[in-house]
Amino acid sequence: MTDVFDELEVAPWNEVSRLHEQLLQQQLDYVVERSEFYRDRIGALRGQVRSLEDLRYLPFTAKDDVRQSLLAKPPLGLHLAAEPSEVVQIQSSSGTTGMPTFVAATKRDLETWNSMGARVFYANGFRPGDWVMHAYAMGRGFVGGLVNIEHLQHLGCAVIPLGAESGTERLLRAIDHLKPRAMCATPSMVAYLGAAAQDVLGKPASELSIRAISVGGEPGGGIPAIRENMEQLWGADVRDMMGGADFGSTYWAECDEKDGMHLCSQGALHVELIDPDTLDPIPISEGATGEIVYTALRREATPLVRYRMGDIVTVSSLDCRCGRTGFKIKTHGRADDMLIVRGVNVFPAAIKDIVMQYAPDTTGYLKIDLDFDGHSTYEPLRLRVEMGKASVRTPEELGATLEGVLRDQLTVRTVIQIVPEGSIERPGAAKEKLLERVGRP
Known part of the structure; x- marks a missing residue:
């Protein structure tokens, strides 16, 4: 059996597509009925969407649309599609490009998020029973904080949630004392801690216990020179992942091959590729470059349809020796950057x-x-x-x-x-x- 967290990761892609066709119809019915924002936005077009390809008939949702929705109907916006009493968690974007956006989740939404996140960390080389140093920021509702902890616990890892705010010395001394096998953090934090280990502990980071590192939150993990620097500092395997606050945290991940990040959101998100200038659809094929567009397939609280997060990527492969059938991408950065x-x-x-x-x-x-x-x-x-x-x-x-x-x-x-x-x-x-x-x- 292929070594994956969820068998859906190795399902034939035509089976995944059939599942997405079914889930899309259910999700669109749900948002038109339950979301004031999408009732007004796509209600009249609902009948035109009978397949995944028909999504092109629906308008895109942009970050500014979500901000305007939040302002129009505080606290969670016109696009809220669940009862406030059903919301069990509220996360926030970083707000680096303007007003932070608040993302709500029901219990079922968290289960969906955790399924994707556990697949990501498993692909990145983490395993049940691993002790993991969590060195992402924990403050200000950053989605990579608490939510990644929940993903790791769903996978079966023991999490050490010190967070980046603990500071260099405390993080390194905790790693030295507790001897976790794995760590997750931004590439810049991984590099900074690795460079500081000799001064703080009197020994290089490569002599510590960390052997698997998952990085995300900023570009770098998939860039050869940056990855090589981190791996040399720590004597560890470094793999990239990517996602965003709007859909839970993380849903792309490198496997053992480390030549692009697999789609890990089967059954939860449908992904399109578009030309960022013309907004025309681009077929997902090896070598295709464009902007990713996401549509939630199982979202209850704050669902998004045809959402432009702004990531520009190139499809690096449609298959992989690891057996995962989700296509792989290499990211170039945000269109805004x-x-x-x-x-x-x-x-x-x-x-x-x-x-x-x-x-x-x-x-x-x-x-x-x-x-x-x-x-x-x-x-x-x-x-x-x-x-x-x-x-x-x-x-x-x-x-x-x-x-x-x-x-x-x-x-x-x-x-x-x-x-x-x-x-x-x-x-x-x-x-x-x-x-x-x-x-x-």
């Missing part, structure tokens, strides 16, 4: 990948200083890049080298300021932010 420099599209994560390749000349920490309005400029992109203490280059040599590599590999012109190690604030409990708005020079 993409920069256009003299007509060339560039994602911040791609810049970080290149900078990381020059360790130890660089620490890997950088800021892209946006001295222009919006996300488009005809001027060179301005970067601050930290120089590693062990570098034998001069700042001028390192800056010129990086400018040349970025120009050659990404076709983007940059002006790089090399700054001393420690100059750029470490993310700590927060997600790493590569972009920073600054005044014009």
